[in-house]
Amino acid sequence: xxxxNIRLRKAREDMELSLSQAxxxxxxxxxxxxxxxxxxxxxxxxxDCTVTKFRGLCDIYSVDPRWxxxxxx
Numbered sequence: 761x762x763x764x765n766i767r768l769r770k771a772r773e774d775m776e777l778s779l780s781q782a783x784x785x786x787x788x789x790x791x792x793x794x795x796x797x798x799x800x801x802x803x804x805x806x807x808d809c810t811v812t813k814f815r816g817l818c819d820i821y822s823v824d825p826r827w828x829x830x831x832x833x
Contacts, residue, residue, distance in 0.1 A: 767828045769803040771821035782820065790816035 772782050779796035786792050792813055799817075801807040809817075818825045 763805065764829050765803050765805040767830070768817060771823045771828065775821050782817070785820045786816050789820055792816045
């Protein structure tokens with residue numbers, strides 16, 4: 761089973777977004793401030809991710825949060 765942070769990174773990479781592009785888009789679309797170093801730490805599971813940030817990231821990556829969390833329907 762893939763860990764959620766690995767799936768989150770894969771979703772970003774599938775959208776061909778750099779860390780900088782992802783945090784810029786997150787702010788533009790959801791007014792959520794996140795530094796690229798913090799996003800990198802989230803993707804490496806070195807820090808937690810708030811629900812607001814998680815939902816925003818899923819939205820800009822166009823992925824279902826259930827897929828990121830590996831939840832069955």
